[in-house]
Amino acid sequence: MKDFLIVYSSKTGNTEKVAKKFYEVAGERCDLAAVKQVPAVDDYKVIFAGYWVDKGEPDKDMQEFLQTLDNKKVVLFQTLGAEAYSEHGISSLANAGRYLSTGCKVVGTLSIRGAIDPKLIETMMKMPEGHPHAPTEESKKRWKDASTHPDEADLQAAGEYIQKFITFYDRFYK
Ligand SMILES: Cc1cc2nc3c(=O)[nH]c(=O)nc-3n(C[C@H](O)[C@H](O)[C@H](O)COP(=O)(O)O)c2cc1C
Numbered sequence: 001m002k003d004f005l006i007v008y009s010s011k012t013g014n015t016e017k018v019a020k021k022f023y024e025v026a027g028e029r030c031d032l033a034a035v036k037q038v039p040a041v042d043d044y045k046v047i048f049a050g051y052w053v054d055k056g057e058p059d060k061d062m063q064e065f066l067q068t069l070d071n072k073k074v075v076l077f078q079t080l081g082a083e084a085y086s087e088h089g090i091s092s093l094a095n096a097g098r099y100l101s102t103g104c105k106v107v108g109t110l111s112i113r114g115a116i117d118p119k120l121i122e123t124m125m126k127m128p129e130g131h132p133h134a135p136t137e138e139s140k141k142r143w144k145d146a147s148t149h150p151d152e153a154d155l156q157a158a159g160e161y162i163q164k165f166i167t168f169y170d171r172f173y174k
Contacts, residue, residue: 003169004030005044009051009062014079014114017150018158019050022077025159026166035061046073046107046169048162051096052114053080056088058096066099073107073173074100075165077158079114081146107173110161113149 004026008019016034023032030048033039041047047069051062058066058078066074076096082088089111097106121143127134150158 001043001045002029002031003045003174004048005039005041005046006030006032006048007035007038007050007065008032009035009059009065010079011052011059012115012117014112014150015050015052015077017155018077018079018110018112019048021155021158022048022162025162029166035065038065041069041072045173046075048075048077049096050077050079053078053082053089053092056092056095058092058099062096063099066096067101069104070101071103073105075108075110076106077110077112079112079150081114081116082142083145084111084113107169108161108165110158112154112158113146115147115149116143 006019006022006026008015010016010019019032023030031039031044049062049066051058054060057063076093078089078092078096080089080092093109093111100106124133124139125135133139
């Protein structure tokens with residue numbers, strides 16, 4: 001039995017990069033699985049569940065996976081176009097927690113910025129003035145700022161996060 005299972009859902013690769021960084025750092029103590037190919041979760045002590053934020057919620061595939069968990073310790077991690085710990089980032093993490101049953105325990109969270117799919121930006125650029133996703137100076141700056149993430153510093157922070165988590169886990173949960 002391994003300690004950790006890292007499950008990720010990723011459409012354009014951002015969340016996958018973070019998941020792979022976790023996997024690289026946690027090494028033999030963990031397995032890595034895409035959300036559509038998850039092994040039996042009972043074989044693991046902690047499930048790391050990573051998703052891309054879709055309208056302030058975990059993406060649909062991750063919503064479904066989170067609802068299958070029961071009595072598990074869970075670390076939620078996400079990538080999103082907004083600033084990682086903006087109000088939107090924090091509420092998106094909280095929203096993900098709502099898909100877990102009450103028997104689960106969230107033992108960690110991590111939010112990381114991720115570039116927005118250029119195809120989505122193209123669509124939003126065409127939206128009429130007044131539409132909530134229509135381009136404004138502010139939103140264009142937000143999309144541009146996101147475009148280089150997750151960068152090396154983000155991935156390093158992810159590596160440090162799981163390293164610290166493992167220390168915490170060995171001390172309090174093992
Ligand atoms: C349909 C769609 C909806 C999105 N909704 C949000 C959102 O509500 N908030 C946000 O900050 N980013 C949003 N994003 C941006 C993604 O969460 C972000 O680009 C993420 O890093 C993508 O991860 P992936 O590369 O693992 O698929 C959305 C992207 C798409 C395609």
